Amino acid sequence: MTQQDQKPSRSFAGIAGIVAAATLISKIFGLVRQQAIAAAFGVGAAATAYSYAYVIPGFLLILLGGVNGPLHSAIVSVLAKRRREEAAPLVETVTTLVAGLLLVVTVAQIFFADTIIDLVGHGLEATTRAIAIQQLRIMAPMALFAGLIGIGFGTLNAANQYWLLSISPLLSSITVIIGIAFMTMQVGKDIIKPEYALIGGMVLAWGTLAGAILQWLVQLIVQWRLGLGTLRLRFDFKSPGVQEVIRIMTPATISSGMMPINFATVLYFASPIPGAAAGFNYANLLVQTPLGIISNIILLPLLPIFAKLAEPENWDDLKIRIRQGLLLSAVTMLPLGALMVVLSVPIVQVIYERGAFKQDATQLVSELLIVYGIGMFAYLGRDVLVRVFYALGDGQTPFRISTFNIFLNAALDWILVGPFGAPGLVLATVGVNCSSLLMLLWLLDRKLNGLPWREWSVPILGLTAGSVVAGVASYGTLVGTQQLLGKTGLVVLLLQLCISGFVGIAVFAAIASWMKIPEVNIFTSRLRQRFLKK
Template identity: 60%
Template sequence: MGYGVANDKKTSRSLAGIAGIVAVATLISKIFGLVREQAIAAAFGIGPVVNAYAFAYVVPGFLLILLGGINGPFHSALISVLAKRDKEEAAPLVETVTTLVSGFLLLVTIILIVWADVCIDLLAPGLTADVRAMAIQQLQIMAPLALLAGLIGIGFGTLNAADQYWLPGISPLFSSLAVIVGLGILFWVLGDQINAPQYIHLGSMVLAGGTLLGAILQWLAQLWAQWQAGMGTLRLRFDWRIPGVMDVMKVMAPATLSSGMLHINVYTDLFFASYIENAAAAMRYANFIVLTPLGIISNMILVPLMPVFSHLADPENWPELKQRIRQGLLLTALSMLPLTAMFIALAFPMVQVIYERGAFKAAASGEVAPVLMAYGVGMFFYLGRDVLVRVFYALGDGETPFRVSILNIFLNGLLDFFFYKPFSTPGLVFATIGVNMFSMLIFLWILNRRLRGLPLKEWGLALLQLAAISVVSGVGSWGVSWLWKTIIGDGNLLLQVLELGLAVTVSLGLFIILAMQLKLPEVKIFLDRIAQKLGRKKLLK
C-alpha cells in the first residue's frame, strides 16, 4: 500500500499553511455570499419570489450542503480512502464512485422534476396559489442540484486528497457570482419593473436558474482541476470490485444518513412557516446573518477541544475532562452571549445596513429584525449543545446523541405547533431554542451520572454571571444606538454604519471589561484564542 495520494506534497506544506489557505478562500466565498444575499434582497425584498425560493431550495439545497459541502460525508469518505492509496489507484476509484453516485442522484433529480408539486405540497401545504406555482417551477429548475451536489462533494474530497485546497475553498463563489450577474442583468433590463406582476415569474426563474448555473460552474472548475491532477475524468466505470470503492461506500452511506437526520427539524419549521406570510424569507435573511459569526466561532471552539476530549476519555482522566467540559461551555458563553446581546439590541440597524436597499424596504427590516432577535437568544444553546455532543463522541458514544436527536424531532414539531400562532415567525425559532435547551439539559444529566458527578452549581453560577453581563452590554449598545438616532440621525447608509459600528464597539468593550472582573480562567483563554487567530499568541498552554 502506498503512502497516499498527496503524501509527497504534504511533507512540504504545514497544517498552518493549509488552514490559512482554507481560511482565506472561505472568507472570500462568504463575502460573495453576502453580496448575493444583498442582491436578492434588493431585487425581491421579502416578497413571494424569495418565499417561494426558500421552499423550492430546501431539498436541492439540503443535498448541496449535505453531500457537496466540505467535511460532508462524500468529502470525508474520499479523503479517508484516497489518503491511504497510491496516486495511480485514485482515478479508477474516483471514476467508479462518481458513476455509482451519479446514477442514484440522477434518479433523485428525475423524481424532483416529475413530482415537484408533490414535494412542495408535502413541505409547505399552507402556501398561496401564486407562491406555490413559483416554488414548483423553481424546484424543477433547480432539481439537477441533487446530481451536482454529489459531483461537487466528490470533487472536494478528491482535490483535497491531491493536496489542492485553494480551488475547493473558493469554488462556492461561482454559485454566488452566477446569481449576482443574473439578477444584475435582469435589473438592467427591467429596472423598477422587476417586481411587476407580469415579470415576477421571470424574476423567479432567473433566481432559480442562476443558482443552478452557479453549481454547474463550481463543478466544472473542480472537474478541470481534477483532470489536471490526474484524479479521474468523466469516464463511466461499473467495476465495483476496484479496491477502495466499497471502503468509500461504507463510510459514505452511514455518514450521509446520520447527517441527514439533523435537517429534519428544518423541514418541520418550514412546514409551519408556510402558514405565515413571508416567514420563510424572513428566516432565510436572519439566519444568514447569524450563521456567519457562528460558523467561524464554532470552529475556534470545537476544533481544538475535540482531540482534547478524546485524550481524556479514560476514567482516570475524568477530573481533567470535567474541567475541559466547563471550559468548552464557558468559552461558548463568552463568544455567544456578546453576540446575543448585539443581535437583540441592534437587530434593526443590523438588518438595515446589510439588506435595506432596492425592494427591501423598512417594512421588510421590521419583519426580519424580530426573527434575528429570536435567533440571537438561542446562540449559546445551539453551540453549547454541540460542545456536549463532542464529549459523547470522545467517550465513544454516538448512540446517545442520535437517540436524543430522534426525540428532538418530535419535540420540535410539538413546540412549532404551540408557538407558531401566538409568536408568528419568531415562534418557530423559539421552538428550535427549546429543543436545544432540552438537549443540553439531557446531555448534562447523563454526563453527570456517567462521569460520577459534575459541579453543575458552580458552572451555572458562572454562566448566570456572564448572562447578566451580556444584559448590561446589550443595554449599553442599545443606548448608544438610541442616542445616535436621536442626536445625529440615521438618514443614510454611512450614518447607519457609523451608528452600528459605535454601538457594537461599546457592547463588546462593556462585555470584555466586566467579564475580566469575574477572574474566570476561561476569559484569559478566550482572549488568548482571539490573539492566536491574529497570529500573536498560542492557546491552551
C-alpha cells in the same frame, strides 16, 4: 493518502486560519447575494417561492456537498489510509455509484415537483406555488452535483487542499448576483412589480444551478491535475475501499438528514404567513455568517484533540478540553447574540433595507433575528458536544437525540406559531437546540463518569450576565445616538451601529476580563498573537 504521498501537513492552527479566511470571503459573498435578492424581490413571490423550492436541492447541497458532510468525511477517512495510486480508481467508483443514485433523486424531483411543493408549502398562494414548482424542476440536477461536489471536497481535503474547499461555495453566490444584475439592467426599477415575479424566480433558480455546476467544474479541474480521478465510469462496488466509504457514509447521512426535516417542518407551519419563508432566509444568513466563521476557528483545532483523548485514561484531560470548547463558544456567541437582539433593527436596515425590501420586511426580519440571537450559544455548544461523542466513537447518541428532536420541533412549532407567529417558529428551533445541549451534557456526564458541573456552569452563567449588561449598554448607546443623529440615512445608521456595537463589546470585554476565566485569557492571547504578530 499516506504520509509518504503528501507534502508535510500544516499545523491545526494553520488549517484553521486558512479555512477561516476562505470561509469569511465566501460568507461575505453570500451576504451580498442575499442583499441583492432582498433589494430586487424583498419578501415577494419570487423570493418566497425560492425559499420553498430550495428546500431539497439546498439540503442535498449542504448534506452531501458540504465540508464535514458525510461524503466528505467518508472520502477523507478512507483515502488517508491509502497510497496515492489507489485514489483515482476509488474516487471514480464512488463517483459512479453516488451519481447513479442521485440521478434517480433528480428525476424524482422533476416528476413530483408539484407534490413536493404542496407538502412543504401547503398554504402557498397560487402564483407563488407555480413559481416554486418551476424553480424546483430547474434546480433538481443540484442533487447530482451536490454528490459530485462532496466527493471532490473529500478528495481534495485528503490531498491537503484546503483553500478551494472553503472558498468555492462563493461561486453560487456570484452566479446569482450576476443573474440579478443582468435582469435589473434589462427591467430597471420595474423588477419589483408582481408581473416580473416569474422571471425573477427563474433567474434565482438558473443562477443557483449554474453556481453548483461551476463549483463542481472548478474542483474537477484540480482533481484531474492532481491525478485523483476523472469522469471514467467504474463499477468495482465490492472493493474494500468503496465498502468502507459506504459503511462510514450511510449512518452519517441519516443523522445529518434530520436537520432539513426540521427546517421543512418550520416551512410547513410558516407557509400561511406572508413573507415568512423569505424572512427566515434573510435572518438566518445574518446569524450564520459570524457563526460559521467562529465555529470553524473553535472546532477545527479541537476535533483532533478530542479524538486523541478518547481513551478512558485521558478523560480528565478530555473534560478540560470540552470545558474549553464550551467557554470559547460562550465568550464569542453570548455577546454576539446580545448585540443581535438589541441592534436587530439597524442591522437589518443597514444590510437589507433598499429597493423592494421595505419597512415591513425590516420589521419581520428583525423580529426573527432577535430570536435567532438568543439561541446562538446553544447552537454552537451543541455542535461542540456532538463532536465529542463522535470522537468517543458514539454516533448513535447524537442520532437518537436528532430523531427525538424532529417530534419535539414539530410540537413546539404547533404550540408557538399561534401566539408568536413567525418568530415563534424560530423560538421552537432555539428550544430544540437548548434541549439537545442539555441532553448531550446529561448523557456525557454518564458516559465520562461525571462532569464538573459547578466549574462549567458558574463561568457560563457569569458570561451570560455579562452579555446582558453589554446588551443593555449597547441599546442605551443606540437610543442616545438616535436622539442626537436621528434614525434615517445609511451613513447615520452605520455610524450608530458601529458605536453601539463597540460599546457593547467593550463592556463585555471588561466584565469577562474581570472574571479572570483562563479560557478567555487564552483566547484573547491567541487573538493578539494572530493580529499583532507583525
